[in-house]
Amino acid sequence: MTQADDVVTTSSAPSGTSHIRSFVHRRAHITPSQKEALDRLLPQWSVAYRCAPLDLDQAFGRSAPTVLEIGFGMGETTLKIAQARPDDNFLGVEVFNAGVGALLKRIDEAAQTNIRIIQHDAVEVARDMIAPDTLAGVHIYFPDPWPKKRHHKRRLVQPPFIELLASRIKPGGYIHCATDWENYAEQMLDVLSHVPLLTNTADDYAPRPDFRPQTKFETRGLRLGHGVWDLIFTRK
Numbered sequence: 001m002t003q004a005d006d007v008v009t010t011s012s013a014p015s016g017t018s019h020i021r022s023f024v025h026r027r028a029h030i031t032p033s034q035k036e037a038l039d040r041l042l043p044q045w046s047v048a049y050r051c052a053p054l055d056l057d058q059a060f061g062r063s064a065p066t067v068l069e070i071g072f073g074m075g076e077t078t079l080k081i082a083q084a085r086p087d088d089n090f091l092g093v094e095v096f097n098a099g100v101g102a103l104l105k106r107i108d109e110a111a112q113t114n115i116r117i118i119q120h121d122a123v124e125v126a127r128d129m130i131a132p133d134t135l136a137g138v139h140i141y142f143p144d145p146w147p148k149k150r151h152h153k154r155r156l157v158q159p160p161f162i163e164l165l166a167s168r169i170k171p172g173g174y175i176h177c178a179t180d181w182e183n184y185a186e187q188m189l190d191v192l193s194h195v196p197l198l199t200n201t202a203d204d205y206a207p208r209p210d211f212r213p214q215t216k217f218e219t220r221g222l223r224l225g226h227g228v229w230d231l232i233f234t235r236k
């Protein structure tokens with residue numbers, strides 16, 4: 001992705017606060033079939049961002065444990081996990097048009113009913129739409145690493161956001177992060193370890209759980225010779 005030097009802040013925070021965005025808006029290529037899926041399927045499988053708590057039972061048409069996935073990219077991992085865990089709901093949040101189109105297409109082709117999408121900044125979704133103590137889990141897989149030091153402020157895994165997410169998880173629920181950037185893995189371990197509501201399930205990094213398949217970005221990282229680090233913490 002393009003990593004611009006500009007720092008975009010949002011002024012839409014109801015509390016009057018603003019935050020540095022973890023993404024930059026870009027005009028990325030979208031295929032005709034992703035565009036077609038966006039036009040045809042977005043109303044069926046997506047929930048619009050609103051500054052009000054989302055009724056999860058209503059959004060999914062059933063009451064089930066709900067996992068929030070942040071930055072699902074092209075959604076191939078989201079679909080595989082949703083297929084493997086039919087009794088759970090998956091709320092995927094992504095800002096990238098082509099990715100949202102790609103996941104909509106996968107949902108349609110697989111006739112998968114336990115995924116909903118919100119196309120919006122996940123920081124605002126977690127803050128405004130997810131009530132405290134509601135999520136069964138949070139997945140953050142291979143978030144943009146922002147490798148340059150001056151861009152580290154854009155990384156998603158920072159204390160305020162992880163504290164916010166921890167407050168949205170039910171006691172006993174989990175947060176699972178993975179990265180192929182060693183320096184980001186160290187930051188994740190430091191940030192997650194210092195959130196009072198969270199407990200590490202491992203001494204430091206966790207083994208990759210069977211339910212997480214290899215993601216697209218992980219495959220790219222492995223090709224580049226990177227390692228992979230999983231972190232799984234539970235909510236006290």
Ligand SMILES: C[S@@+](CC[C@H](N)C(=O)[O-])C[C@H]1O[C@@H](n2cnc3c(N)ncnc32)[C@H](O)[C@@H]1O
Pocket residue numbers: 021022023070071072073074093094095096099120121122123140141142143144145156215216217218
């Ligand atoms: C490096 S990709 C990883 C995609 C996927 N999880 C994988 O492992 O293949 C990170 C994704 O996070 C999305 N993203 C970054 N910041 C976000 C935010 N604040 N809210 C929603 N999505 C975000 C980006 O658009 C991008 O698609």
